[in-house]
Structure formats: structure tokens, C-alpha cells
């Protein structure tokens with residue numbers, strides 16, 4: 001039985017489908033490490049948990065870690081070190097290392113709090129990083145390391161050093177770590193995140209540091225999977241969803257990622273609990289409105305907040321302006337309209353065009369907008385409606 005889960009990664013029976021995606025991932029992992037960049041809420045973390053939980057039958061031993069809350073190289077390497085330590089066999093390897101010359105070093109580093117970590121000598125992480133390579137080199141067998149939110153970490157390095165040198169040094173080291181020689185082991189990486197790491201890398205001329213990774217996208221559910229998913233949820237909670245109702249749900253959300261389907265279903269379900277009859281097309285429209293009410297703001301507000309956190313000022317304001325322009329017209333905004341809107345803020349035409357390109361790159365790769373018939377339009381009508389009501393400026 002599949003249950004309503006909103007926000008947290010899903011697992012077990014609540015993880016629905018993604019069969020084809022899993023098949024492709026395991027097939028590709030035979031020969032490659034992978035990079036999955038997809039907008040937030042598409043279901044990456046859930047998929048990674050699934051890959052970890054089914055790694056054994058696919059011939060790998062796996063470990064999962066998220067580096068979302070790391071902002072220093074040392075923190076990243078420590079986190080990785082801990083994760084590798086969780087791998088059955090690596091545990092003995094790391095213990096052996098800890099008994100050897102690295103011992104006191106590991107012991108000391110592990111005890112540091114966030115402030116002390118920040119104050120550690122800038123290059124200290126390299127020593128630990130090299131030790132990690134040695135640890136991996138003693139492994140035998142097939143290993144899968146799943147690293148979530150890598151782009152967030154890289155972007156934080158870029159923020160701390162806008163020249164990109166720190167990000168480049170780190171990514172170079174990370175690539176070397178992936179390459180190995182690793183004679184005895186087969187080590188694969190699955191790196192994921194919701195920001196356009198490829199766009200950032202291209203902008204900072206870092207593409208060579210990630211070109212060993214095979215890009216593996218993750219999209220919405222297919223319409224037929226979306227239908228069967230809704231039926232399955234309905235079965236669990238005794239909510240009868242007719243074909244017309246399901247079609248209306250898909251029409252309204254426009255982009256059938258499981259998260260939006262879960263949200264719509266939960267609205268319909270809570271209505272039914274209040275004693276109403278089976279949902280109709282009109283109920284779907286009511287549920288849609290309800291999702292956009294102020295009390296449900298948190299479901300989408302992340303998309304607005306994130307602009308501030310990731311772009312900083314004044315780019316977040318510019319991005320909001322472009323989004324607002326795109327939202328105002330159902331068919332989206334043309335490049336000319338967007339250029340004009342930004343031109344009111346940035347007078348120099350070269351600067352304006354450069355900024356426009358960059359911001360559109362971010363908004364496209366982060367899943368806010370898509371380009372359709374030379375217009376920039378919201379990927380999801382649901383997010384578009386939210387934007388018009390709650391975020392537009």
C-alpha cells in the first residue's frame with residue numbers, strides 16, 4: 001500500500017514506480033559514475049534511498065550521504081570519510097588507518113566543532129582527502145557511493161571564493177578521488193542535486209572536473225504512471241478517483257512530479273474526510289485553489305526563498321522580475337519582453353544581456369521555467385499560480 005507522504009523522502013512501499021529509471025541507473029553504473037541534476041522535489045533523494053536499499057541485489061554495497069549542510073572542504077571530506085566508514089569492509093580499513101600514522105590526525109579532526117573546523121588551516125582537508133584515497137584503494141568488491149546535494153556544496157565554495165579557485169581545487173581533487181587506480185575494487189559514484197552544477201561548471205570553466213560523470217536526468221512521472229499512482233493512493237485511503245478527475249488533476253498541475261500529485265491527493269482526501277461525496281472535476285479545482293491559499297504557502301515558498309539564498313542580491317530581485325513577467329502571460333514571456341524588463345534595472349546593454357543569459361540559465365536548469373516556442377514559460381501551472389498570488393513583484 002502506498003501512503004501519502006509530503007516532503008520527506010519516501011521509501012519501502014511508499015516509493016512508487018521509477019522502475020525504468022532504476023533499470024537505467026543500474027545499467028549505466030556497470031561502466032560509469034553518474035550525475036543526476038534535476039529540480040528539487042522531483043524525487044532524487046527518494047530514488048537514491050531506493051538505490052541504496054536495493055544495491056545488494058544489483059551487485060553493489062552502497063552508502064548514502066548528503067552534503068547539503070557542509071560549506072568547507074574539510075567538512076565534506078569528513079562526511080565522506082564517515083560514510084565510507086559505514087561500509088562494512090571499509091570499516092576495518094579505516095580502523096587500520098586510524099591505528100597507523102593517520103590515527104592521531106583523524107582523532108583530532110573528528111573532535112572539531114563547526115567553528116574550529118572553519119578555523120582549521122585551509123589546506124588541512126587535503127591530507128584527510130589523500131587518506132581517503134588510500135582507504136578506498138584497499139577496498140575490494142563493488143561499491144556505490146551516493147552523494148546528495150553536491151551542487152549546493154560547490155556553490156557555497158563559489159560564494160566564498162567567487163574567482164572559482166576553491167571550487168576548482170576541490171572538484172579536481174574529487175575527480176582524482178573518483179578515478180583511483182583502485183585495482184581491486186569497482187567504485188561507482190552517484191552524485192545528485194537540484195542546481196545546475198553543469199551550468200555553474202561551464203560558467204567557471206570547470207567542466208573538465210565533472211566530465212567523467214554520465215549525466216542522468218530525472219523527470220516527472222509519465223501520464224500513465226501518474227494515473228496509476230493516483231489510483232493507488234485512492235485505494236489506500238478509499239477515495240474513488242474517476243478518470244475525469246485524474247485527468248483534471250494532471251491538467252491543473254501540468255507537470256506530474258510525484259510531489260504535486262501527493263499534494264493534490266492530500267487536498268482531495270481531506271475534503272472527503274469531511275463527509276463529502278467522491279471528488280468531481282469541480283472538487284479538483286477547489287483543491288487547486290486551496291493549495292494556493294496563504295496557509296499552504298510553505299509547500300511552494302521554498303521556490304521563492306531559494307532565489308535569495310542561492311543568487312543573493314541583487315540577482316534574486318532580477319530573477320523574481322523575470323519570473324513575474326513570465327507568469328503574467330499564460331504563454332510565457334518572449335526574450336524581448338524579458339530584456340526590456342531587465343533593461344529598466346540594468347542600463348548597460350552588454351551587462352544586461354549577460355545577466356539575462358545567466359539568470360535564464362539558472363531558472364531553466366532549476367526547473368522554474370522552460371523554453372517553448374521562443375518563449376519562457378513556467379514549467380508548472382501550479383507554481384505559476386503561486387507566483388502570481390504570493391511572490392510576484
Ligand SMILES: Nc1ncnc2c1ncn2[C@@H]1O[C@H](COP(=O)(O)OP(=O)(O)O)[C@@H](O)[C@H]1O
Pocket residue numbers: 005006007008009010014015016017018039040041042043044045046047258259262
Ligand atoms: N517514487 C515516489 N513515490 C511517491 N512519492 C514520491 C516519489 N518520489 C518523490 N515523491 C514525493 O516527492 C517528495 C519529494 O521527494 P524527494 O525524493 O525528497 O525529492 P528531491 O530529493 O528531488 O527534492 C516526497 O516527499 C514525496 O511526496
Ligand SMILES: [Mg+2]
Pocket residue numbers: 041044045046148
Ligand atoms: Mg533531495
